[in-house]
Amino acid sequence: MGVTAIVGANWGDEGKGKITDHLAGQSDFVCRFQGGKNAGHTIINDYGKFALHLLPSGVFFTNIINVLGPGVALDIEAFVRERNELLSRNVPEPQIRISDRAQVVLPYHILFDLYEEERLGSRKFGSTKSGIAPFYSDKYRKIGIQVADLYDEERLISRLNLALESKNVLLSTFYKKDTMTAEEIAEGLKPLAKVIEPYVCDTLELFHTALKENKEILLEGQLGALRDPDYGIYPFSTSSSPTAGFASVGAGIPPYEIKRIIAVTKAYSTCVGAGPFVSEIFDDQAHQLRERGGDSGEYGATTGRPRRIGWFDVVATRYGCKVQGATEVELSLLDVLGYLDEIPICVKYELDGEQIDDFPVSAKINRAKPVLQTMPGWKTDISGIRTFTELPDNAKKYVETIERLIGFPIKWISVGPRREEMIKR
Numbered sequence: 001m002g003v004t005a006i007v008g009a010n011w012g013d014e015g016k017g018k019i020t021d022h023l024a025g026q027s028d029f030v031c032r033f034q035g036g037k038n039a040g041h042t043i044i045n046d047y048g049k050f051a052l053h054l055l056p057s058g059v060f061f062t063n064i065i066n067v068l069g070p071g072v073a074l075d076i077e078a079f080v081r082e083r084n085e086l087l088s089r090n091v092p093e094p095q096i097r098i099s100d101r102a103q104v105v106l107p108y109h110i111l112f113d114l115y116e117e118e119r120l121g122s123r124k125f126g127s128t129k130s131g132i133a134p135f136y137s138d139k140y141r142k143i144g145i146q147v148a149d150l151y152d153e154e155r156l157i158s159r160l161n162l163a164l165e166s167k168n169v170l171l172s173t174f175y176k177k178d179t180m181t182a183e184e185i186a187e188g189l190k191p192l193a194k195v196i197e198p199y200v201c202d203t204l205e206l207f208h209t210a211l212k213e214n215k216e217i218l219l220e221g222q223l224g225a226l227r228d229p230d231y232g233i234y235p236f237s238t239s240s241s242p243t244a245g246f247a248s249v250g251a252g253i254p255p256y257e258i259k260r261i262i263a264v265t266k267a268y269s270t271c272v273g274a275g276p277f278v279s280e281i282f283d284d285q286a287h288q289l290r291e292r293g294g295d296s297g298e299y300g301a302t303t304g305r306p307r308r309i310g311w312f313d314v315v316a317t318r319y320g321c322k323v324q325g326a327t328e329v330e331l332s333l334l335d336v337l338g339y340l341d342e343i344p345i346c347v348k349y350e351l352d353g354e355q356i357d358d359f360p361v362s363a364k365i366n367r368a369k370p371v372l373q374t375m376p377g378w379k380t381d382i383s384g385i386r387t388f389t390e391l392p393d394n395a396k397k398y399v400e401t402i403e404r405l406i407g408f409p410i411k412w413i414s415v416g417p418r419r420e421e422m423i424k425r
């Protein structure tokens with residue numbers, strides 16, 4: 001298949017880690033191309049249950065090369081912690097490569113994230129406080145630090161000093177906190193730079209060579225289309241593009257090489273953090289689904305926060321699949337709905353008295369209300385089923401109705417959190 005992008009069609013947490021791990025067995029490379037340790041990709045395999053944050057989901061296979069591309073926000077401490085955790089849990093040493101052009105999350109990025117959410121109080125965005133927004137702001141303000149800078153002390157100190165000229169004013173006068181020096185930050189980075197040195201390389205060359213050799217490459221997106229800075233629900237978006245289009249940039253793969261784009265969507269909706277969420281449900285209905293959802297309830301893999309819950313949203317998912325340019329769709333967590341007599345899905349939005357099919361711009365979405373249609377439930381455990389034909393009729397109908405309404409082919413149906421719990425259509 002060459003290059004496959006695995007990306008989210010919704011708000012994130014669609015189960016991208018699970019399908020990446022499922023498909024990784026037949027791949028040579030798995031690459032994270034954007035975002036940072038704010039990701040939480042849950043994987044359950046023979047080694048146990050893991051929530052991967054920065055590491056690509058191919059780390060459980062010793063023959064796979066796991067790449068952190070230049071588009072990633074590299075928090076080196078988090079990286080080292082995560083790698084050590086894998087090793088301490090008997091996962092064999094994974095093969096890892098880090099782009100020499102990736103930029104580094106610095107201590108002040110995390111502090112600014114924290115201080116800003118504190119300052120905003122009730123107006124906060126629900127950041128994971130991993131420093132992601134300050135990190136990407138600095139990258140595009142051209143005051144970021146690339147991995148290669150870590151190995152040139154003079155350049156590192158001078159780049160940090162440039163950034164600190166404005167940071168320290170903000171720290172002392174705006175947030176009323178302690179200032180920092182370039183020397184202390186550089187000192188803290190020194191041992192970290194040493195630890196990652198063996199992994200650092202030119203990943204563009206690595207991929208171009210791999211493509212010549214017809215290697216299989218998986219590009220693993222973080223979050224989902226509705227968190228994209230351009231196409232998502234702004235400003236409740238993330239700060240890097242989680243789209244298959246950006247995968248080309250963030251990994252360093254020619255765009256025409258990405259032949260297959262698997263957009264992952266959940267059989268119901270979840271959303272972490274603040275912002276409009278049209279098909280949201282509340283109280284007991286939400287509680288029931290939250291407790292039964294995921295592998296052990298719908299709680300953030302990174303933050304432990306309870307996820308907001310909603311019915312499947314056709315309008316948002318069709319839009320998400322378009323934003324991703326999906327060539328196929330995975331419908332995940334279908335097994336979770338097996339307890340319901342009837343399953344509502346949001347088929348349209350009502351906006352200012354009109355029923356609409358297209359996802360509204362951020363300025364209007366707050367006024368959108370869900371138009372629900374109800375499907376009959378199947379009331380059985382489907383987690384042991386491995387072929388589409390064996391699914392109960394009502395489960396088949398649910399999949400086929402969603403497929404028809406979103407207008408993208410559902411090729412994969414995930415019926416449980418474990419690696420093998422998957423139906424290929």
Ligand code: GDP
Pocket residue numbers: 008012013014015016017018039040041042043044223293294295296301332333334335336414415416417418
């Ligand atoms: P990601 O961020 O897209 O990788 O998704 P997360 O790992 O954050 O959230 C998905 C949650 O659903 C995790 O708890 C997974 O273990 C779980 N999960 C994934 N696929 C399935 C599935 O088909 N069925 C069930 N029951 N849980 C699943």
Ligand code: MG
Pocket residue numbers: 012013014039040041042301
């Ligand atoms: Mg997640």
